[in-house]
Amino acid sequence: MSALLWIAAGLVGMFAVAWAGRWAGQKATGNAPRFRDMPLAVAFGYVAAVVALVGVLIGYVNAYSADPAIANKYFFLWVAVNGLVIFGIAGWLFRLLGRSVGSAATRKLFRQMPLTASFGILVIILYAILAIFAGVIAPYGQSEILGAANVIPGGNPAVGGDPAYPLGTDQIGRDILSRLIYGAQNTVGIAFVTTLIAFVLGGTFGFIAALVGGWVDQLLSRMVDVLMAIPSLIFSLLLMTIASVWADGEKGLLTLYMILIIAVIDSTRVFRLARAVGSGIVVMDYIEAARLRGEGIRWIMFREILPNATAPLLAEFGLRFCFVFLTIASLSFLGVGIQPPLADWGTMVRDLAPFINFAAFAPLVATAPLMAAGAIALLTVAVNFVVDWMLHKSSGLKE
Amino acid sequence: MSRLLTIKDLWIEGRSDEQWNPIINGASLHLDKGEVLGLIGESGAGKSTLGLAAMGFVRDGVRISKGSVDFDGVDLTKASADKKRKLLGSRIAYVAQSAAASFNPAHRLIDQHVEAPVQHGIRSRAESEADGIELYAKLRLPDPEHIGFRYPHQVSGGQLQRAMTAMAMACRPDLIIFDEPTTALDVTTQIEVLAAIREIVDQFGTAAIYITHDLAVVAQMADRIKVLLKGDEVEEADTRTMLTAPTEDYTKSLWAVRSFERPKKPAVPADQTPLVSIRNVSAAYGTAKVLDDVSFDIHPGRTVAVVGESGSGKSTTARCITGLLPPIAGSIEFDGNPLAPDYRKRSKDQLRQVQMIYQMADTALNPRMSIGQIIARPVQFYMGLSGKALRARVDDLLEQIELPSDQYYHRLPSELSGGQKQRIGIARALAAEPRMIICDEVTSALDQLVAEGILRLLARLQDELGLAYMFITHDLATVRAIADEVVVMQQGKVVEAGPKDDMFKPPHHPYTDLLLSSVPEMDPDWLTELLKERGVDNIGDAATAKM
Incomplete structure (x- = not known):
């Protein structure tokens, strides 16, 4: 009861501060439109933001507390704040670099780029480098079983770490850092190929449906409806079970089946989008002009429609890539995706998941499964930042 | 008369390419109670921006950098959002160009009509509804008692525009801004709307700013006219003075546009x-018959203008010729040989012979292809040219449409003006080396000066290349300028056809007569006299009564 009272009092207090702040702003600036036309709700929003910021700051300071019980409680907040600041600075530096080197066009691109986008590009480049040069960068092999199992991340021998394994080792003694790096190669590479196939399939059939119309459109659309009617994760699980029988223990073949299954299931979403965007474009006069010229369906699809549909398709690509990626991770987590001993982020989360129970009193132990999860989250956020920026840019061009 | 609105030295800027660019450079205007001011100029002149600024409003990405807008003692550039909210809608109203796009399609007309008076607390809902019906009757909308209970898509364009004027009148404002209210309408419908607006403005003594690019329209509506060019004021004078004795060269050139006329060609x-x-x-589209027993000929090297209001079947005829809509009866012959009804069954050479130029150059050019690619494609497709020969041919074509190749070859359509885009459309048609070009309302989306340039270009190309044109238009001034023969269509039928001179001389078919008499003339008394002639009591039904 008293907690509720406290919350109510806090809210009232914040409203009072908001009102007073706005009044002070009006007086101080001589009724500038900024303060004059500010609704109370907006002023409250500013106050709430300040309160939240102060809360985070207090938590951050607490993380340095000498008492481990308090410090442990705020450990993940500390990681999040540090991560945000470090990534923010890295993104900013990267943008600065882009602004001063390269051709005039790329310099202009970087000048107009928001910080989120430069951060996203930086992360994607880093992941790409990691994935391509995994064999060179990773200190150990992905399935190499080393001496010590369950080494704590952080590399501090006092709490059970080992400087040789900066991110620790898993239950059977494989280096987590190496597995994370190889995981980039496996998970991201496979997700990228899968998304690409989904787009080629869905995009082509979507445009055909939009362009030809009639029974072709009906047939394709109804087939897609049928596929979409089945919940996708359960459907892919079902198909993967069948595929694992077909593959008969052949791991490479199973991975190929997985790529095709996810690509086909995800291409239905791409089909819907491509068909909707395409049918908006086929009614344009320039398509009519191309038809009357006698152009074939290939020219109309790839030269007239596709360039005008890139913005929404690209946005969908970013989003779809994340979904595919998460689907693969979930399938691996459930044990039918990428097969051990290949390193994969989803499998890593599953294997190390029990350690999450240590979070309250030994946060360093609990980070083991969170690192793979964090790698997934970081890429998802980065891709979405870049896609948002691209969308914004392409819609700005149209004006 | 007392002063209602004073705009003093107003500067407006818009943001693009990371900097503020001027849109209006120090415009000043004043308006007394009950006075109508016409704002004219070509597109991009800043008419609409100035019109909106008179309400203290600017679009996103635009700002007022200097100056004041004084409405009845309140400076709208500095007034608070609350204060403006009280004025807008109740004392200042706005009528947009496209009523169809401005009404909310999900609500009935009357529900949208009563919103402003109820919100502003001027009248109760029941009173507003009664008042709405009264206004509908005043604006001569058919069945005023019930029309308000229809949805926007259930009413015609002209009626919708009048309903919007009624809505603007709902609070009996002191000032209404009309932003090209008749531009999207046919001549016959335009008359109804113009008459309705003028009558209601007179009756309630409302002041108005009337924005348009059509001189003849502004001549009917305004007491005073102000001419704008690229954000600068050119001149301002009383309507009659302005029409008879413009002082600036730019104004004179606007007035002179309508004089273009081609020499008569010998008979076929x-x-x-x-x-x-x-x-x-x-x-027919489905079961709805849109063309009924249409016959006419187009001879080589001649221009046939097809006129009629929207829905008369002009564009459908073009779709039959191009093969996009196979006819249900009858045939089309090209050079004595029958053409397949469906374009997919025609040979590449048959397709090449007939080309089209579209009304909206924006949607007719692929926005992601460069000008060079757009023009090169038909050359490559039909003539099989490539490499240097292709580039040389494209350069030739660009020269023919008077756009230098070195400047335009690599540009995208979005980097061109409306008139330039239309020229690219012409070049793309020419690239196929056709014998006939169908021009579908090619000038109706353009300003008069630009449109005249396009007409002159088309005329020159016809003389040089011996092209035949089928010229679809609802603008009789264009017909007068360019046509050799005229076909008048109404409700899918040809009502009259013949050489141009015969068409502009009586006796006419009554429909031709209605069309001809509906074209606004520069004489400020034209509308008054026309209405007197047609009988003022039935403006709304003038079109039908005349039939």
Whole structure:
């Protein structure tokens, strides 16, 4: 009861501060439109933001507390704040670099780029480098079983770490850092190929449906409806079970089946989008002009429609890539995706998941499964930042 | 008369390419109670921006950098959002160009009508509804008692525009801004709206700013006219003075546009085979018949203008000729040989012979292709040219449409003006080396000066290349300028056809007469006299009564 009272009092207090702040702003600036036309709700929003910021700051300071019980409680907040600041600075530096080197066009691109986008590009480049040069960068092999199992991340021998394994080792003694790096190669590479196939399939059939119309459109659309009617994760699980029988223990073949299954299931979403965007474009006069010229369906699809549909398709690509990626991770987590001993982020989360129970009193132990999860989250956020920026840019061009 | 609105030295800027660019450079205007000011200029002149600024409003990405807008003692550039909210809608109203796009399609007309008076607390809902019906009657909308209970899509364009004027009147404002309210309408419908607006403005003593690019329209509506050019004021004077004695060169050039006329061509020899012969063509969309037994010929090197209001079947005829809509009866012959009804069954050479130029150059050019690619494609496709020969041909074509290749080859359509885009459309048609070009309302989206340039270009190309044109238009000034023969269509039928001179001389078919008499003239008394002639009591039904 008293907690509720406290919350109510806090809210009232914040409203009072908001009102007073706005009044002070009006007086101080001589009724500038900024303060004059500010609704109370907006002023409250500013106050709430300040309160939240102060809360985070207090938590951050607490993380340095000498008492481990308090410090442990705020450990993940500390990681999040540090991560945000470090990534923010890295993104900013990267943008600065882009602004001063390269051709005039790329310099202009970087000048107009928001910080989120430069951060996203930086992360994607880093992941790409990691994935391509995994064999060179990773200190150990992905399935190499080393001496010590369950080494704590952080590399501090006092709490059970080992400087040789900066991110620790898993239950059977494989280096987590190496597995994370190889995981980039496996998970991201496979997700990228899968998304690409989904787009080629869905995009082509979507445009055909939009362009030809009639029974072709009906047939394709109804087939897609049928596929979409089945919940996708359960459907892919079902198909993967069948595929694992077909593959008969052949791991490479199973991975190929997985790529095709996810690509086909995800291409239905791409089909819907491509068909909707395409049918908006086929009614344009320039398509009519191309038809009357006698152009074939290939020219109309790839030269007239596709360039005008890139913005929404690209946005969908970013989003779809994340979904595919998460689907693969979930399938691996459930044990039918990428097969051990290949390193994969989803499998890593599953294997190390029990350690999450240590979070309250030994946060360093609990980070083991969170690192793979964090790698997934970081890429998802980065891709979405870049896609948002691209969308914004392409819609700005149209004006 | 007392002063209602004073705009003093107003500067407006818009943001693009990371900097603020001027849109209006120090405009000043004043408006007394009950006075109508006409704002004219070509597109991009800043008419609409100035009109909106008179309400203290600017669009996103635009700002007022200097100056004041004084409405009845309140400076709208500095007034608070609350204060403006009280004025807008109740004392200042706005009528947009496209009523169809401005009404909310999900609500009935009357529900949208009563919103402003109820919100502003001027009248109760029941009173507002009664008042709305009264206004509908005043604006001569058919069945005023019930029309308000329809949805926007259930009413015609002209009626919707009048309903919007009624809505603007709902609070009896002191000032209404009309932003091109009749531009999207046919001449016959335009008359109804113009008459309705003028009558209601007179009756309630409302002041108005009337924005348009059509001089003849502004001449009917305004007491005073102000001419704008690229954000600068050119001149301002009383309507009559402005029409008879413009002082600035730019104004004179605007006035002179309507004088373009091609010399008459000799009559077609009786034994000449027509290039395109449309024989008893009927066509339908689904079960709705849109063309009924249409026949006419188009001879080589001549221009046939097809006129009529929207829905008369002009564009459908073009779709039958190009094969996009196979006719349900009749045939189309090209150079004496029958054409397949469906374009997919025609040979590449047959497709090449007939080209089209579209009304909206924006949607007719692929926005992601460069000008060079757009023009090169037909050359490559039909003539099989490539490499240097292709580039040389494209350069030739660009030269023919008077755009230098070195400047335009690599540009995208979005980097061109409306008139330039239309020229690219012409070049793309020419690239196929056709014998006939169908021009579908090619000038109706353009300003008069630019449109005249396009007409002159088309005329020159016809003389040089011997092209035949089928010219679809609802603008009789264009017909007068460019046509050799005229076909008048109404409700899918040809009501009159013949050489141009015969068409502009009586006796006419009554429909031709209605069309001809509906074209606004520069004389400020024209509308008054026309209405007197048609009988003022039935403006709304003037069109039908005349039939």
